[in-house]
Amino acid sequence: MADTAPSDLIRSVSRALRVLEQVTRSERPLTVKALARRCELNLSTTYHLVRTLSYEGYLTRCPSGEYTIGPQIAERFHELIGAFHRPPRASSVLHHLASVTGHTAYLARLSHGRLFVLDVAEGPRSPWLEDLQAGLETAPHATALGKALLLTLSPGTRRRILAEYGMRPFTSTTPTRPEDLEAELSGLNPGELVEEHGQFRATVACAGVAVPYGGRGACLAVGISTHGLDLPGLAVSHLRQAAADLRLAATS
Numbered sequence: 001m002a003d004t005a006p007s008d009l010i011r012s013v014s015r016a017l018r019v020l021e022q023v024t025r026s027e028r029p030l031t032v033k034a035l036a037r038r039c040e041l042n043l044s045t046t047y048h049l050v051r052t053l054s055y056e057g058y059l060t061r062c063p064s065g066e067y068t069i070g071p072q073i074a075e076r077f078h079e080l081i082g083a084f085h086r087p088p089r090a091s092s093v094l095h096h097l098a099s100v101t102g103h104t105a106y107l108a109r110l111s112h113g114r115l116f117v118l119d120v121a122e123g124p125r126s127p128w129l130e131d132l133q134a135g136l137e138t139a140p141h142a143t144a145l146g147k148a149l150l151l152t153l154s155p156g157t158r159r160r161i162l163a164e165y166g167m168r169p170f171t172s173t174t175p176t177r178p179e180d181l182e183a184e185l186s187g188l189n190p191g192e193l194v195e196e197h198g199q200f201r202a203t204v205a206c207a208g209v210a211v212p213y214g215g216r217g218a219c220l221a222v223g224i225s226t227h228g229l230d231l232p233g234l235a236v237s238h239l240r241q242a243a244a245d246l247r248l249a250a251t252s
């Protein structure tokens with residue numbers, strides 16, 4: 001988000017988005033009064049915004065009179081996922097990887113310097129990671145998926161992306177400086193397997209491999225996670241095979 005508001009800012013749109021943000025972040029439906037308080041808006045304005053958002057399907061009014069997210073939010077979510085093109089067999093490759101390893105498998109890509117999770121196949125040998133779910137943006141510097149994709153870029157492009165996204169410390173071992181990440185990636189070539197141990201979650205290890213797809217240097221990354229800081233060798237072997245299968249699917 002820009003630091004300063006544009007001169008032609010449409011404030012009603014900005015306020016409506018603030019209302020949506022508060023509803024989507026809340027674990028329970030919210031009253032109009034609660035929304036007005038959280039968004040620092042007067043009650044009349046909030047009523048108008050809520051009625052408009054409900055009419056358009058972005059909010060739903062509960063029988064109690066409170067509001068929760070509407071069906072149009074899900075529609076936009078599925079459109080977002082659909083906008084990220086992927087090989088037709090990518091989902092089957094991902095689910096096969098989860099099936100044979102028992103570990104959760106992920107598919108991700110970089111878009112405009114942001115790391116997005118495209119698909120997830122859950123496995124019982126991995127923890128549920130709320131930040132690694134389909135459609136969500138996550139950290140490129142702390143995840144094996146992100147590092148595998150950053151490895152395919154030039155050092156200058158990597159630094160620009162990291163400067164824009166920031167290098168938040170998720171754990172005590174998360175790299176927080178570009179030079180720390182460069183040291184991790186040194187000696188690795190694009191397309192090689194990248195690992196991280198406890199950098200995204202303190203008791204989780206992940207591995208990822210980037211696969212060219214779509215031309216112009218674009219890539220997808222396939223990866224797995226596991227309970228604990230050790231990555232089983234057999235699971236890593238299956239991950240490499242999944243990357244090879246995905247590469248074949250991308251060129252067929």
